[in-house]
Amino acid sequence: MIDKILADQVVATVNELYNLSLSASDLSLSKTRKEFEGDYTLVVFPFVKAARKSPEQCATEIGQALVARTPFVESFNVIKGFLNIVVSSTEWLNFFGQKFNASAFGYAETKSDETIVVEYSSPNTNKPLHLGHVRNNLLGFSVSEILKANGKNVVMVNLVNDRGIHICKSMLAWVKFGEGETPESSGLKGDHLVGKYYVAFDKHYKAEIVGLVESGMKKEDAEKNAPLILEAQEMLRKWEQGDDATIQLWKMMNSWVYKGFDETYQRMGVSFDKIYHESETYLLGKDLVQKGLDAGVLFRKEDGSVWCDLTGDGLDEKLLLRADGTSVYMTQDLGTAMLRFDEYKPNKMVYVVGNEQDYHFNVLRLVLKKLGASWAEGIYHLSYGMVELPQGKMKSREGTVVDADDLIDGMIQTAREMTEQLGKLDDFGSEEAKRLHYNIAMGALKYFILKVDPKKTMMFNPAESIDFNGNTGPFIQYTHARICSVMRKATERGIKVSSELTYGMEMLGEKEKSLVKLLHDFPAVVQEAGNNLSPALVANYIFDLAKEYNQFYHDHHIMREENEAIRQFRLDLSFFTATVIRNGMKLLGIEVPEKM
RNA sequence: GGUCGCGUAGCUCAGCUGGAUAGAGCAGCAGCCUUCUAAGCUGCGGGUCAUUGGUUCGAAUCCAAUCGCGAUCACCA
Numbered sequence: 001m002i003d004k005i006l007a008d009q010v011v012a013t014v015n016e017l018y019n020l021s022l023s024a025s026d027l028s029l030s031k032t033r034k035e036f037e038g039d040y041t042l043v044v045f046p047f048v049k050a051a052r053k054s055p056e057q058c059a060t061e062i063g064q065a066l067v068a069r070t071p072f073v074e075s076f077n078v079i080k081g082f083l084n085i086v087v088s089s090t091e092w093l094n095f096f097g098q099k100f101n102a103s104a105f106g107y108a109e110t111k112s113d114e115t116i117v118v119e120y121s122s123p124n125t126n127k128p129l130h131l132g133h134v135r136n137n138l139l140g141f142s143v144s145e146i147l148k149a150n151g152k153n154v155v156m157v158n159l160v161n162d163r164g165i166h167i168c169k170s171m172l173a174w175v176k177f178g179e180g181e182t183p184e185s186s187g188l189k190g191d192h193l194v195g196k197y198y199v200a201f202d203k204h205y206k207a208e209i210v211g212l213v214e215s216g217m218k219k220e221d222a223e224k225n226a227p228l229i230l231e232a233q234e235m236l237r238k239w240e241q242g243d244d245a246t247i248q249l250w251k252m253m254n255s256w257v258y259k260g261f262d263e264t265y266q267r268m269g270v271s272f273d274k275i276y277h278e279s280e281t282y283l284l285g286k287d288l289v290q291k292g293l294d295a296g297v298l299f300r301k302e303d304g305s306v307w308c309d310l311t312g313d314g315l316d317e318k319l320l321l322r323a324d325g326t327s328v329y330m331t332q333d334l335g336t337a338m339l340r341f342d343e344y345k346p347n348k349m350v351y352v353v354g355n356e357q358d359y360h361f362n363v364l365r366l367v368l369k370k371l372g373a374s375w376a377e378g379i380y381h382l383s384y385g386m387v388e389l390p391q392g393k394m395k396s397r398e399g400t401v402v403d404a405d406d407l408i409d410g411m412i413q414t415a416r417e418m419t420e421q422l423g424k425l426d427d428f429g430s431e432e433a434k435r436l437h438y439n440i441a442m443g444a445l446k447y448f449i450l451k452v453d454p455k456k457t458m459m460f461n462p463a464e465s466i467d468f469n470g471n472t473g474p475f476i477q478y479t480h481a482r483i484c485s486v487m488r489k490a491t492e493r494g495i496k497v498s499s500e501l502t503y504g505m506e507m508l509g510e511k512e513k514s515l516v517k518l519l520h521d522f523p524a525v526v527q528e529a530g531n532n533l534s535p536a537l538v539a540n541y542i543f544d545l546a547k548e549y550n551q552f553y554h555d556h557h558i559m560r561e562e563n564e565a566i567r568q569f570r571l572d573l574s575f576f577t578a579t580v581i582r583n584g585m586k587l588l589g590i591e592v593p594e595k596m
Numbered sequence: 597g598g599u600c601g602c603g604u605a606g607c608u609c610a611g612c613u614g615g616a617u618a619g620a621g622c623a624g625c626a627g628c629c630u631u632c633u634a635a636g637c638u639g640c641g642g643g644u645c646a647u648u649g650g651u652u653c654g655a656a657u658c659c660a661a662u663c664g665c666g667a668u669c670a671c672c673a
Contacts, residue, residue: 028615036616043615045653055653081653082616124673161673305671314599315669322671329673358600359668385602386667393666422635440635452609455601457666459608468635470621471609478635486632528612540610543620554628554637596635 002072002087002095002520003029006040009073013065018051031517037077038084039517045081055081089508092516097501099519100576106522106583108151115153117344118144120352121270124161125257126170127195129264129404131387131394131460132354135449138589139384140352141270142450142535145587150530155344158272159336162254163279164329168235170194171249172228173201183256189263189405190256199396204228240326267408269442269589276339278332285335286327288371289320297370308367318363333364334371341375348378350533355383355455382533385457387449402460411441414466415474424596439591440474447473450588451539471543473590476581479546480592482553483578489559490571497575498568507569511552515573518545522580526587535588542584549577 007024015022027046032038044059051058056078063076063083072091077084099105120140123129129137140156147154161167174181174197183190205228212222223229238246265271289306292298298308298320306321320331340349351361361381368376386393394401415437419425425433448465452458468474490496508516522541529537558574561567582592 025613030612030615033616041616045615048653080616164673166673303671319671324671326671328671354667355601356667357673360673362600383601418635424633424635456609457602461608464608464622467622472621472635474635475621478633482633482636484633489632532612536610537612540620543610547620550636551638553632557632559632596633 001523002091003040003524006070006073006085006087009066009070010042010062013062013069014047017061017065018047020047020050022047031521032084036079036082036084037086039087040085042083042085043081044083048081059083089513092513092520093501093504093508095520096516096573096576100501100572100579101497101499103579104583105576105579106526107149108526110151112151112153114348115155115344115346116147116348116350117155117157117340117346118147118350118352119157119159119340120144121158121265121272122161122353123158123261124164124166125191125194125254126166126198128189128191128260131402131404131407134268134404134407134445135384135387135458136352136354137265137268137270138446138449139382139454139535141268141589142446142538142587143350143352143382143533145589146526146529146533146535146538149526149587152530155274155346156272157274157276157340159276159278159281161278163239163250163277163282165232165236166198167250167254168232168239169201169205170198171246171253172232172235173197173204174253175249177204183259189260190258191260191264192403192405193260194253194257201228201232236326237324264404264408267442268404276336278336281336281339282327282332283335284339285331285333286321288334288338289327289331292320292371295371308363308370310363310366313366315359315363315366318367320367330360330363330367333360334367337364337368337376337379338373341373346378348380350380350382352382352384355385357381358383380533382454384454387458387460390459390461402462408441408445410462411445411466412437415441415444415468418468419596428595436593436596439593440468440477440596443473443477443585443590443592444468445473446588446590447476447539450535451543453536454534473585474596476542476546476585477590477592478596479549480578480581480585481594481596483549483574483581484594486558486571486574487578493559495559495568495571498572501572503565503569507566509556511548511555512570512573515545515548515552515577518548519576519580522584525584529587538584538587542581545577545580545584549574 007027007029010027010029011022011024014020014027028043030041032041042062044055044062048055048058053061059078059081063078063085066073066085067076072088073085074088075086118140121133121137123133144154144156177200178197181193183193186193188196205226208226208228209219209222212226213219217225235246239250289298293300293306298306300306303323304325305319305323308318308320310316310318318330319328321327337349340346353361358381361379365376365379389400389402391400419437419440425436428436444465449458451471525537525541529535556570558570559567561570585592
């Protein structure tokens with residue numbers, strides 16, 4: 001790409017002129033700001049000392065040398081210590097001619113031999129998915145797509161948390177209060193049905209605590225001794241012992257949940273190469289802990305519980321096995337990590353998990369290293385921020401949790417209303433219209449969430465998320481549909497996108513040039529998004545591109561242009577833009593319609 | 597209390613490992629459809645980049661302190 005070549009040229013020039021040995025990372029070469037003339041700008045302040053010249057002199061010297069040695073550097077101008085470099089229009093058009101027809105533009109051309117396992121979603125099977133999971137799923141899927149676009153060999157995995165005390169809570173509540181209710185009998189989606197009993201458990205449990213406190217027990221003791229919690233704990237022990245009836249119940253209720261999850265995953269458009277179940281991996285963790293004990297890396301306390309001492313690393317002691325021998329979250333995560341490493345030998349393991357677990361992953365990495373797993377260095381916690389609502393954080397107690405299925409339904413509903421209001425679907429069949437509503441709804445939702453830097457806490461404002469104007473998914477989808485409309489017009493007149501470039505640089509007007517330059521940036525954006533595991537970079541780039549195209553579209557005729565060569569160039573340019581919009585949105589998991 | 601993270605326009609967010617006069621969208625106001633999709637385009641107003649100090653040619657960006665917000669430090673996951 002042009003910027004890379006230019007950077008090499010600049011490095012060579014500066015090194016020769018001032019007898020230095022800099023590398024490309026030592027200099028600041030960036031895109032020239034809009035208000036100045038030029039394409040790339042070099043800040044020369046860093047080497048004025050070595051050069052022993054004024055910034056202006058320095059910049060001028062470098063500029064002259066660049067023009068002399070680099071064919072595509074047409075001219076330059078100097079403002080203070082800034083050297084603005086002008087790349088020839090011919091060079092931009094060369095780039096355009098080479099790439100405008102490339103359907104996979106932006107994606108790596110060569111496959112890397114690096115393997116990356118991306119874990120995301122990781123739901124518990126005791127309640128349905130909510131808004132927080134939505135961010136997780138969208139991030140995990142998009143990051144995986146971005147890594148694939150960078151040529152990585154990506155394995156998308158889901159670790160389903162299908163066992164543990166929380167699962168027993170909903171099971172127990174169903175036994176006690178369920179009266180045999182099933183998804184079939186009630187018409188409730190399986191995950192929602194099970195979630196209902198998880199809530200029921202909590203309600204009855206709380207009531208028991210209140211009762212015990214009133215009869216004189218301390219709150220702490222009441223929480224530990226309420227009959228329901230004791231029964232749930234008993235159920236967990238039975239489960240770990242493989243008690244038949246318990247296992248049967250567990251299998252039945254989990255199967256309801258899986259059916260419900262599958263539906264939601266499908267609607268969100270996410271998928272997995274491999275699904276791990278904690279019930280199948282937690283014993284591996286126990287083995288590991290045993291080995292750690294044997295090796296003397298871990299220690300056992302008097303009550304029989306097993307711990308890892310991390311005080312030497314500035315952390316505390318961490319529990320790995322309870323006194324009764326049952327395992328905790330960390331135990332199974334150790335086992336799963338080991339299993340996963342053995343299966344795929346990945347160079348990196350990315351965990352898409354909320355930032356409230358930062359501590360957990362520090363510990364996980366440390367304990368694995370203590371257990372002798374040097375590959376634990378490759379564990380990367382993609383720690384994303386919480387999703388907040390205008391009223392504050394989501395709280396199940398206050399009933400402010402935004403359910404994933406409800407959210408999607410609401411988005412589709414709004415998309416339908418908007419589309420009908422605008423009267424755009426007149427020539428759509430009902431299936432086609434349904435498909436469109438779905439695509440717009442998911443485009444809006446996905447874009448709204450992915451455009452924010454993953455690390456940051458984000459605000460989910462329902463009213464804004466269904467706004468389809470401005471920096472939104474539908475705005476970008478609309479731009480794509482518009483281009484497709486132009487393409488149809490062209491086809492009607494028997495005009496096709498060129499198979500190769502046949503026109504010259506006189507085509508390149510101001511707006512066209514800035515569009516071409518923006519298109520040129522796309523592969524670098526995909527790379528950076530891959531390095532930073534940040535879909536937001538892709539999202540913001542596509543928005544800029546769509547905005548730029550809409551201005552071009554507004555200012556210029558395409559099919560109405562009389563000059564044949566110019567018309568052809570603008571058509572090709574539109575086609576290229578559509579490709580980049582499509583390729584970029586695909587990385588976010590968003591479909592772009594041809595009509596809307 | 598210890599540790600970690602975050603404070604940019606009324607609101608939601610960009611601003612890459614320091615670079616030119618801090619940018620978008622929404623909301624508000626004013627314009628643009630006999631012309632390829634107006635879910636669009638154009639213009640206007642709106643900022644002590646939490647505060648204070650430091651590092652240097654240059655700081656929203658790096659460092660320190662202070663204030664405010666959040667997370668975490670469970671035999672929860």
